[in-house]
Amino acid sequence: MSILALDLGTSSVRGLVLDDAAVPLPGVLARRPVEVAVDDGGAATLDAAAYLAALVDCVDELHAAGRLDGVRLVSASSQWHSAVPLDRAGAPLGPLVTWLDTRPTPAAGATGPTDPRAFHQRTGAWWHRFYWTVKLPWLRAWSGPGLARFTGLPEFVLGALLTEAPMSVSQASGTGLLDLARLDWDEEALAIAGVTRAEVPPLAPAGWRGRARQEYARRWPALADVPWAPATGDGAASNVGTGCVDPTRAAVTVGTSAAVRLVQPVAPGAPLPPLPESVWRYRVDHERIVTGAAYSAGGNLFAWARKTLQLPEGEALERELSAITPGRTEVRADPRLGGDRPPGTAPAGAGTLAGLAFSTTPAEIFAGLMDGVCAMVARDLATLESTVDGMTEVVLGGGAVAAQPWWRRAFQAALAPRAVRHVDNPEVGATGAALLAAGLVPAGR
Structure with missing residues (x-):
């Protein structure tokens, strides 16, 4: 058995194959650089469609080289804190805002948590431009008509490749909207962000696995029946990988x-x-x-x-x-x-x-x-x-x-x-995500 590990980074997207102990196989790596568009106003964005194309290129390269034969699981490590507005068809209404973007600000008259200390203890986050409590209202203001929902980078790209792509609790925690103990969206955080549950991704239950869409199952036949795990936040995955x-x-x-x-x-x-x-x-x-x-x-x-x-x-x-x-x-x-x-x-x-x-x-x-x-x-x-x-x-x-x-x-x-x-190991994030997806890190450790 081998594991295909995807790493959805800020400066590159990578695909690598690991053995059944989640050890990267030498030389089995496909990489495509991605460019964050930055300006003096604090913007730091990615073209979501181009990012998806880069990921598909990586998997195409591994497939063409016969490196996907024997793969029995697909895992992913992804940057945290990204957000992109989508229309009803799931198409982006603008660029994907990354963690590097410093532009989001609360609207005039907006208020944060009633009890900031309790909110921080509950969600692990603050009312801050970094999180969806500030990002989503700011994105809504310039997205224009047609906005249906918001999602993050891994859910966007995996949503294009899989029949469904719920958000892992790891990725959800990086939005600042998750109650970390209950493992559900925090009602106060949703209200501050100005969204309903229908406008944010569904949460993946423990043990969730996805399957490739028919077009990608045909494109990569070695992955046709292979389960895909939801994405782990890159920081958490890196801890596990080390x-x-x-x-x-x-x-x-x-x-x-x-x-x-x-x-x-x-x-x-x-x-x-x-x-x-x-x-x-x-x-x-x-x-x-x-x-x-x-x-x-x-x-x-x-x-x-x-x-x-x-x-x-x-x-x-x-x-x-x-x-x-x-x-x-x-x-x-x-x-x-x-x-x-x-x-x-x-x-x-x-x-x-x-x-x-x-x-x-x-x-x-x-x-x-x-x-x-x-x-x-x-x-x-x-x-x-x-x-x-x-x-x-x-x-x-x-x-x-x-x-x-x-x-x-x-x-x-x-x-x-x-x-x-x-x-x-330069691939600690991908390694950690693979270890978690394969159940190779015992619970309680």
Whole structure:
């Protein structure tokens, strides 16, 4: 048996095949880049139809190479927090708004939760532009006539490929509309968002599996009778893919963005642990929650800084950084070039640099920016640890830290005295989603 794992990312869409233990098969990967359209007004959108076409291209490539033979399950990891308005036929009424978009704002006179603290404890979210409580009214205002409902990226693309595509509790938790204990839409959140249950996706029950539409069953005959699992939020999937599935081990993942997260077992209907005001909480699945903090600066900051500062790549960059001690850089940076993730509200362009002199080198500026990300992670990890028994082990993962040894050492310095180790699997999200879909992560862990 093998597993086809789809990774619906912000900068690319990928399809890879894993063995029955959810270990990626060497070289069996199809990838298509996708372009987020950004502007100075804070827009950060994707063309939903083009994204679907890129995903289909990936599966076509694997099919043409005979790599889908023997696949017995399809899983998916997907970015959280996206939203797109649809008409009655299911066609987008505009571009898909991603987590990077900072434009959504409450309408004049709009009000948030009656009790913000209770709302945060219940949904794990805030009344914030990041979530559907603010995004959906804002999208409705410019969508025009014909609006029928809203959905997220994975439900849009899987809805085109499958006979039905309900939203997983993992993806639903990222909207900020889900009651995390009851595993149902939160009535107050729906009211704040100005939507009915008919205007948001149905929720997938535990164990739900889908099937390919007839046209895609014919196109990919190896998948004709294969079950598809609903999409897991990429952050939750990354924790599982790095083995961070209990409160003793925290994951720090640096992909396009960065995050620090801690998973705990919480069954449906069980009381939720207390939630500090400064961190969010979502669902991994029906049996687990994930608590954490995320940042708009990650691999995107790394790529921007290297290009803007005209630094070399690979070993040449490592040589330039070798004389700089992590955590002791003269340059001090606030790396929020893309603004804040919730609960912060700083807009894009909030990044700053200090401590510059005529003698400052591009490598020192680069190191200061990377140290700035490490400092944010260290602060929020301490908050997460306040909710569990003692200091955690830390597992670093994601393509950006895999590509930069100096940055790994900077994280180790910032997170000391914790034990910090690195997992160099660049597909931790896809791996984690496959492990969950295949039932290879025991309940209660």
